[in-house]
Amino acid sequence: MATAEKSSKENKSSRTAAKKTARASGTKSAAASTDARRKRAQAVASKSAAKKATRVSAKDDKSLSDLFEHALGDIYYAEKKIYKSLPKMIKAADHPELVQALTSHREETAGQIEKLEAIFELLGKRAKAEKCDAIDGILEESESLLEDFGSSVAADAAIIFSCQAIEHYEITRYGSMRAFADALGMDEAKQHIDDILAQEKAADASLTELAEDSVNAAASDYDEE
Ligand SMILES: [Fe+2]
Ligand SMILES: [Fe+2]
DSSP, rough: OHHHHHHHHHHHHHHHHHHHHHHHHHHHHHHHHHHHHHHHHHHEEEEEEEOOOOOHHHHHHHHHHHHHHHHHHHHHHHHHHEEEEEEEHHHHHHSSHHHHHHHHHHHHHHHHHHHHHHHHHHTOOOOOOOOHHHHHHHHHHHHHHHHHHTTTHHHHHHHHHHHHHHHHHHHHHHHHHHHHHHHHHHHHHHHHHHHHHHHHHHHHHHHHHHHHIIIHHHHHHHHHH
16 A cells, blocks of 8 residues: 555544544533433422422411411501601691691500500400501601691691591501401401491591692692782
8 A cells, every 4th residue: 555545544534533533522512411401491390399389388487367467466556656746747737727626646555555555455465566668758758747847837737637548547557557457357346347447438538628728729729929
């Protein structure tokens, strides 16, 4: 065999061998990456199963009665804070009917606190307030509104503005609690909630009436002058 031919044959066979090695190593690395993918998928699946298991056990731990009790602690905290906040608003109010409405609603609030304590008693629990961020926010805002508008002609309108936010907060909370009590067959608690809810709705309606009939008009008259 001529030397050139021999060397060409040798080159060809070494290229073939190299190709074979490359194919083999490609197959190996493809297998390795499939394996890694499978492991990753398994890890994700087991993580999500663990999360699900936590959720399921959390679901098992809490019931509608627990939610009712939480809501009760929440609104108990709110009513106590509202009771403490009202004197400042009463002092800043100018319209005699507004002063009267806020004063009598403060008295109702004292009665509502007692009703909530009666509900705690029905549950066989000691009355305990749970910090409620929602009412804290509303009351903080009403405080700063009072600072900004308290000595202006729009003071009464600002007080009604704040108080209606409070009333609406209370109406949503008592509305939900009423439905919980109904679902739980807690008739006596539901009756107390119904009574309170009626007072909150009436307070809200009388504030609307007062705003529309005189307070807003008096403040806007001043704007027109
Ligand atoms: Fe209330
Ligand atoms: Fe109220």
